[in-house]
Amino acid sequence: MTAPLTDNIGSREHRRGSTFVRLLKRPAGAISFAILVLIVLVAVFAPLLAPYDPNFVDLAITRAAPSPEHPLGGDTTGRDVLSRLIYGTRITLWGAFVAVGTSIVIGVPSGLAAGYFGGRTDRIGTWISDAVQSVPGMIILLIVGANTGNNFDLLMITVGVFMAPGYFRLTRSTVLAVRNEPYVDAARVAGLSNTRIMTRHVIRPVLAPIVIQSALTAGMAMGMQAGLQFLGIGGGTTPGWGAAMNEGFRVMRTDPLLLLWPSLALGISIAALAVLGSTLADVISVKTTTLTRRQRRRLAATNADALPAGAVEAATGSVSHAAADSAVRLENLRVKHETPRGVVEVVHGITLDVAPGEVLGIVGESGSGKSQTVFSMLDLLPKSGYYTADAIWIGGEDVTRLPRAARAKLLGHRIGYVPQEPMTNLDPSFTVGHQLTEPLRAVHGMSRSVAKARALAMLERVGIADPARVMRSYPHELSGGMAQRVLIAGAIAGRPSVLVADEPTTALDVTVQAEVLELLRELQQEYRMALVIVTHNFGVVADICDRVVVMRSGSIEEIGETTRLFAAPEREYTRELIAASLDGAESRGELDRAAREPAGSTRAADPAAATQNTDASDEADRREVRA
Amino acid sequence: MFIFTLKRLVSGVILLFVMSTATFFLAHAAIPDPTLGLLGSAATPDAQAALAEKIGTDRPVLVQYLDWLGGLVQGDLGTSWKNFQPVGAQIALKLPVTLSVVTFAIVLSAVLGGLLGVLAGLRPDTWIDRVVKAAAVILFALPGFWVALVLVMAFAVQLQWFPAVGYVPPGQSIPDWLRSITLPAISLALGAVVMIAEQLRNAIIQADGQDYMRTLRSRGLSRPRLVTHLLRNSAPPSLTILALMFVGLLSGAIIVEQIFALPGVGPLTQSSSQNGDIPMLLGITVITVVFVVIINLLLDVLLGWINPKVRVK
Numbered sequence: 025m026t027a028p029l030t031d032n033i034g035s036r037e038h039r040r041g042s043t044f045v046r047l048l049k050r051p052a053g054a055i056s057f058a059i060l061v062l063i064v065l066v067a068v069f070a071p072l073l074a075p076y077d078p079n080f081v082d083l084a085i086t087r088a089a090p091s092p093e094h095p096l097g098g099d100t101t102g103r104d105v106l107s108r109l110i111y112g113t114r115i116t117l118w119g120a121f122v123a124v125g126t127s128i129v130i131g132v133p134s135g136l137a138a139g140y141f142g143g144r145t146d147r148i149g150t151w152i153s154d155a156v157q158s159v160p161g162m163i164i165l166l167i168v169g170a171n172t173g174n175n176f177d178l179l180m181i182t183v184g185v186f187m188a189p190g191y192f193r194l195t196r197s198t199v200l201a202v203r204n205e206p207y208v209d210a211a212r213v214a215g216l217s218n219t220r221i222m223t224r225h226v227i228r229p230v231l232a233p234i235v236i237q238s239a240l241t242a243g244m245a246m247g248m249q250a251g252l253q254f255l256g257i258g259g260g261t262t263p264g265w266g267a268a269m270n271e272g273f274r275v276m277r278t279d280p281l282l283l284l285w286p287s288l289a290l291g292i293s294i295a296a297l298a299v300l301g302s303t304l305a306d307v308i309s310v311k312t313t314t315l316t317r318r319q320r321r322r323l324a325a326t327n328a329d330a331l332p333a334g335a336v337e338a339a340t341g342s343v344s345h346a347a348a349d350s351a352v353r354l355e356n357l358r359v360k361h362e363t364p365r366g367v368v369e370v371v372h373g374i375t376l377d378v379a380p381g382e383v384l385g386i387v388g389e390s391g392s393g394k395s396q397t398v399f400s401m402l403d404l405l406p407k408s409g410y411y412t413a414d415a416i417w418i419g420g421e422d423v424t425r426l427p428r429a430a431r432a433k434l435l436g437h438r439i440g441y442v443p444q445e446p447m448t449n450l451d452p453s454f455t456v457g458h459q460l461t462e463p464l465r466a467v468h469g470m471s472r473s474v475a476k477a478r479a480l481a482m483l484e485r486v487g488i489a490d491p492a493r494v495m496r497s498y499p500h501e502l503s504g505g506m507a508q509r510v511l512i513a514g515a516i517a518g519r520p521s522v523l524v525a526d527e528p529t530t531a532l533d534v535t536v537q538a539e540v541l542e543l544l545r546e547l548q549q550e551y552r553m554a555l556v557i558v559t560h561n562f563g564v565v566a567d568i569c570d571r572v573v574v575m576r577s578g579s580i581e582e583i584g585e586t587t588r589l590f591a592a593p594e595r596e597y598t599r600e601l602i603a604a605s606l607d608g609a610e611s612r613g614e615l616d617r618a619a620r621e622p623a624g625s626t627r628a629a630d631p632a633a634a635t636q637n638t639d640a641s642d643e644a645d646r647r648e649v650r651a
Numbered sequence: 652m653f654i655f656t657l658k659r660l661v662s663g664v665i666l667l668f669v670m671s672t673a674t675f676f677l678a679h680a681a682i683p684d685p686t687l688g689l690l691g692s693a694a695t696p697d698a699q700a701a702l703a704e705k706i707g708t709d710r711p712v713l714v715q716y717l718d719w720l721g722g723l724v725q726g727d728l729g730t731s732w733k734n735f736q737p738v739g740a741q742i743a744l745k746l747p748v749t750l751s752v753v754t755f756a757i758v759l760s761a762v763l764g765g766l767l768g769v770l771a772g773l774r775p776d777t778w779i780d781r782v783v784k785a786a787a788v789i790l791f792a793l794p795g796f797w798v799a800l801v802l803v804m805a806f807a808v809q810l811q812w813f814p815a816v817g818y819v820p821p822g823q824s825i826p827d828w829l830r831s832i833t834l835p836a837i838s839l840a841l842g843a844v845v846m847i848a849e850q851l852r853n854a855i856i857q858a859d860g861q862d863y864m865r866t867l868r869s870r871g872l873s874r875p876r877l878v879t880h881l882l883r884n885s886a887p888p889s890l891t892i893l894a895l896m897f898v899g900l901l902s903g904a905i906i907v908e909q910i911f912a913l914p915g916v917g918p919l920t921q922s923s924s925q926n927g928d929i930p931m932l933l934g935i936t937v938i939t940v941v942f943v944v945i946i947n948l949l950l951d952v953l954l955g956w957i958n959p960k961v962r963v964k
Contacts, residue, residue: 276808
């Protein structure tokens with residue numbers, strides 16, 4: 025329910041103002057707050073505002089139409105409708121207050137305890153909460169209401185009990201989220217008691233969600249209360265809105281206004297609370313939302329003014345092959361992202377290329393724009409991002425000139441992608457087999473059996489020992505190394521001529537890293553693919569790259585042959601990167617070897633060593649597969 | 652999967668036991684002398700004593716409880732204290748009406764809410780998305796009976812498209828049956844529709860930002876196939892909400908049935924609570940909790956089918 029009701033870029037600039045001020049700056053917040061203040065004032069000053077005693081009967085005004093003396097007319101027993109509505113405000117607010125109070129008193133402490141202590145406390149609390157939620161509260165309310173002399177407060181306390189699970193869940197999940205925060209740990213280490221930690225450090229983040237929840241709960245309590253009165257419970261002689269609605273309902277064909285007034289009062293009160301809660305949630309939540317179209321247009325306009333042509337940074341990088349001979353060639357690629365503060369350029373015009381059968385490394389620190397570069401190559405930038413380029417050549421064709429559908433068709437056919445984090449890149453809801461065969465059938469038009477055979481063959485090729493079993497597995501049943509092999513199999517199953525790997529070994533265990541890298545190298549040679557590998561690790565570069573692109577904050581620092589770059593880096597930054605990489609390097613031996621021999625010449629010439637390697641990893645992977 | 656289902660079933664039986672016990676003692680505490688309400692104006696000390704002996708309220712509460720529980724275990728819900736007819740049979744007579752309305756409301760919520768949620772989720776920040784968001788804020792908070800009154804005023808009294816009151820059994824005429832439960836079902840479902848739409852929208856947007864969606868795109872899958880992956884991954888939270896809504900709808904049905912004069916469990920509950928007919932009230936509670944347990948069980952099985960990880964836990 026964090027829906028923004030208004031789009032308001034301006035308010036984001038004034039973060040320093042208090043939450044309350046920011047709430048009132050939004051029209052929805054200001055209006056709903058004003059309505060609620062009005063309702064509270066009416067309730068407090070009811071005796072002064074109401075023109076008549078709510079229970080005073082004047083038979084002359086029975087079902088009377090609105091008149092100057094009785095602005096809303098009289099009800100079926102001759103009482104002033106306006107006065108009864110005004111006094112009804114008191115009951116409505118008091119009932120909501122009792123219900124919300126009860127809910128908070130029950131739900132918040134128990135939620136705190138469940139979230140903070142976990143274990144058995146948590147299980148018991150959650151079970152009770154679920155149990156309460158699985159009983160239709162209205163039945164219990166009827167039981168309580170019918171024979172306790174229509175005790176209004178008791179009824180609203182019961183309503184509060186049934187709404188307590190909402191607070192319990194909310195508090196519990198918020199506490200679970202902060203329980204392991206460093207500042208809570210610090211307090212624990214400092215020897216503070218549990219009660220003190222909870223009241224001092226844990227309750228703070230819970231407060232805002234509770235206030236929001238209370239707005240919604242109060243609205244629902246008002247609805248429950250009116251509903252009960254509508255059924256003739258908990259009303260007595262008090263002039264409640266629900267009772268008035270029941271009265272109006274019985275005569276709605278002749279006097280529809282008698283139904284209209286209390287319904288309006290109830291509807292507006294509840295809607296105001298709901299809108300207030302939602303706007304408050306919106307104001308408090310600091311997460312950046314995606315921009316609306318209107319905001320996008322506005323931003324585009326401001327940016328056109330703010331960025332004169334001269335301010336654009338010059339393109340960096342160079343090409344080594346003719347456009348027609350290259351597997352991939354980027355010319356003056358720029359990547360921009362829309363943020364609430366405006367459009368930010370993260371890649372400032374880079375030019376590079378890779379030949380068929382060549383291994384190109386793109387190296388840089390995080391934030392250097394290396395991943396953004398390859399996502400542009402793939403045309404898979406996140407929604408907020410877009411690129412411009414003079415040209416992007418893939419397989420001798422400028423794909424920026426292709427229509428969108430034709431550009432999308434390159435994926436899976438000519439260009440494949442191996443992601444960084446294996447565990448989050450497999451769809452958790454589908455089997456490995458489905459994820460491998462679906463593109464083969466849907467994109468490459470294979471029959472079910474042919475696709476299955478191909479998928480099995482690919483799994484076997486990437487070194488998975490029991491392909492049939494892995495095909496039936498779900499992603500969560502695989503180890504990281506296995507999952508990465510599955511992803512590699514998926515990327516090359518369509519026989520692409522270019523394989524793009526975004527930090528393919530970073531998320532893996534050190535022992536598995538070398539094997540996966542070796543596998544990529546083998547496959548690259550076997551299928552004569554161009555391989556673009558993004559990494560921050562010079563060990564990886566030394567291991568398999570023919571040429572290297574060094575990137576720094578969105579620009580290319582240096583491009584060169586791997587051996588030359590290691591032996592004699594042109595730029596100081598490259599030298600520093602290499603030095604930093606070697607300081608903590610786990611594979612100095614490999615680096616040295618790579619420096620001695622020209623990269624890529626002898627490595628794969630030793631198939632025996634390679635096979636041995638994969639066998640060992642299979643053994644490891646097999647042990648990791650859960651039944 | 653079998654063990655998983657069995658565990659949930661046992662948990663459901665425990666819930667049923669705990670809730671019916673709690674309701675039993677709550678009802679006896681709330682209604683200390685049921686004979687007063689049962690006899691009404693005919694209550695004299697002699698008549699009260701005679702009735703108390705007949706319905707067994709002259710015994711200690713614990714004895715009454717064990718007696719009632721013994722019946723429950725054998726599937727016997729006892730006899731009504733008002734008309735001395737079997738409770739089960741009387742509820743069974745009213746249940747189809749309530750189930751018609753609630754089921755219709757659930758179907759409406761799932762279909763309409765699902766549709767709106769998917770449309771909004773696949774195209775965030777378009778007009779449909781903003782309408783869903785704004786509607787979710789307000790409509791969810793408004794009680795079903797309030798919506799029912801508005802609908803009755805507009806469509807039954809003013810436009811006369813639907814009957815304002817009354818129920819037509821499906822055996823008599825299917826179209827008339829549908830017409831008689833349409834407004835009640837809409838009143839109940841409106842809040843659930845926007846809630847489910849909002850939930851599904853958020854889940855779809857969240858799933859669309861996941862790494863695996865990018866990887867699936869990189870394989871060249873078409874938009875409809877990508878949407879299939881999205882839906883399967885974003886369905887679980889909405890289904891959970893739908894199951895939770897079922898309880899809320901049963902509660903709401905009690906008032907809504909009153910408004911549309913539907914002869915369902917709602918009016919029966921109300922009259923029983925006014926009379927102090929405890930066996931009837933307990934019977935209604937037990938039957939509703941049984942339905943809730945069944946719905947939750949179905950949900951769990953469905954979730955397990957959709958999301959393989961659930962099965963492992």
